[in-house]
Amino acid sequence: MREWLYDVFRERPWWMSAIMVFCAFMAFVYMPWDLFMKPVAQDEEVWFGIVFRGSWAKLMALPHWFVYAAAVYGFRRRRPWMAFWAPAYVAQVAFSMFVWRAAQTGGLAGLFVGLFPALPFIALAVAFWNARDYFAPRPLALVTRFGPWALVTGASSGIGASLARQIARDGMNVVLSARREERLATLAADLERECGVETRVVVADLSERSGQAALLEGVRDLEIGLLVNNAGLGCIGRFDLVDGEQLRRLVTVNCEAPVVLTHALVQGMRERGRGGILFTGSVAGHIPLPLHAVYSATKAFDLFLGEALWGELRASNIDVVVLEPGSTETEFQEVAGEIAHSGHDADEVARVGLAALGQQPSVVVGWMNWIRANVASRLLTRPIAAHVAHSVMAKQTPEDLL
Ligand SMILES: NC(=O)c1ccc[n+]([C@@H]2O[C@H](COP(=O)([O-])OP(=O)(O)OC[C@H]3O[C@@H](n4cnc5c(N)ncnc54)[C@H](OP(=O)(O)O)[C@@H]3O)[C@@H](O)[C@H]2O)c1
Structure with a gap:
């Protein structure tokens, strides 16, 4: 008392x-x-x-x-x-x-x-x-709040690389994971030199169960206090025209991998009585997106998963946040096969996500996206939103996939 x-x-x-x-x-x-x-x-x-x-x-x-x-x-x-x-x-x-x-x-x-x-x-x-x-929102003191090590998936480019850089600047050691080893090794060397932290590279393909297991094996000896479920991909185009195997990989990376990793690592966080989990969702999780149907469905999954875990874990001193960017200038559009369009800066997106950790269950980046996510989708009702979204997505879809 x-x-x-x-x-x-x-x-x-x-x-x-x-x-x-x-x-x-x-x-x-x-x-x-x-x-x-x-x-x-x-x-x-x-x-x-x-x-x-x-x-x-x-x-x-x-x-x-x-x-x-x-x-x-x-x-x-x-x-x-x-x-x-x-x-x-x-x-x-x-x-x-x-x-x-x-x-x-x-x-x-x-x-x-x-x-x-x-x-x-x-x-x-x-x-x-x-x-x-x-x-004022407290400055990042991630290492004090969560412990010595963070794991960032999808750290080889875009938002994941920015998140890893900002976490390392805050003094946490970082495990960098993705498939492209060379990129991870370059980033790891930069972080060690610039931030004086330890790093570890674990190459893993999260679209395969064996890759998810390899990643968990690669961090088994570390106290992972902050898990960043960021790896993800999209695949634009009419549902019956896009490659079925690509859609399976998309669902596995965007949904199955975060569940498997979080389930495995949250046990340690609970025992230690502290931890943080960040899911990179998307504003696409609020609106059904024709021509990006599977992607928006996976991001709705991430949003619900993250917000539900926020409610479940807050009493155990484990902070959970779903970071919801709109268009961001990364390799995402190219990988998803979208026609290029402008977007937010990845560093800014990462900053918003880390600042929201421990403050709120989810955060949308940018006020226009906030309106899209919260106002448009609710005022219009989902079927009308889907109808409107179809014409927007059509402009980002190559003609042969319409
Ligand atoms: N950019 C946007 O407009 C936008 C908007 C909203 C949400 N998001 C979300 O932000 C997150 C990060 O995307 P980004 O924009 O930074 O795109 P990005 O530059 O393409 O980065 C995606 C990351 O995920 C990794 N990845 C993809 N497939 C993987 C697999 N099978 N196994 C392991 N890692 C894999 C990639 O690494 P390797 O290729 O080296 O494996 C890469 O590091 C994603 O969850 C995405 O859905 C992006």
Whole structure:
């Protein structure tokens, strides 16, 4: 109990902890009493300086209750939205105090009298504003959070190579895996020289069970604290025209391999009580994509797998995130047989994914992609989205595969 209390309070400045305790008291003791026990006739609530009484006060107490409960959560979990929300809410209280007292007294004197109760809240709003960095997303400290080694699949190019580079810069040793050994060896040498970390290259074809087993065998003696399931490929074209064996490989690399690797490595993470798993999904996982049907289905699989594991593993201190890029400038388009089109930078995509690890279950890269993934697919309904997507995908599909 003492250790738990120490853990809860040591992180933030004392005055923030004091306010957190006050908010907890309000959320769990005072507001329930105020809402359910206090006689309606005696109830009063003030919002933006407007005084609500009776049943209106009961109603306006609900957002107050929510505010206190959210504040406890925000302080405790150090949520980034607190950076703006805490000073804004306290400024609202200062304003309310000022208007309330000024109106009670009236005239010029009222302005003066109103200032007194508002001043402590103005000071507190300023203190929160000055301390807003405390709520900023924590800088990467992957090695402290997850342990000495990361495994990155699909590290020979594109997003995987960028992820490996950023993980190594953060001090973690990295196992680099893919099929093209020369590329992995070059990257490994660069990382050792530039970042001073250890590396290991494990060549494995994840479209074969034997390749998945070889990779697991290759890391058996290492404490893998961060698993990056990034290897993946697409295959554009009308379903009956594309090569069936290529589709089988695609499903195995994009879906089976992440399941097999995660299942094998999560056991150690659980035992050690810490770990991280990143799945590279895609915005394609939100919308059924005609002419990329199998690919979008595999990415929907990755999204559901990752988000479900996020829910399952968070209590074991294992962070899971699904990174969902849109078009990114890598070798992906060439491998998938797509007509070339522009996209995000792979380094930027990797940065977004690593920053989201431990913050949220999934992250879409770029606001246009976010709209595509979350708004378009839901507002349009999936069949309509598929219809619209068909015309978009047709522009990226070579004529002989339409
Ligand atoms: N680029 C995009 O527009 C985009 C958009 C959304 C999502 N994504 C996802 O991002 C991830 C990375 O793709 P990328 O854009 O970086 O493309 P990329 O440059 O083509 O990289 C794909 C990586 O996967 C590896 N890989 C492919 N088949 C493999 C196999 N059978 N066994 C082992 N490794 C294999 C490749 O290595 P080897 O060829 O050396 O084996 C390569 O390192 C994929 O999961 C992809 O679905 C990409």
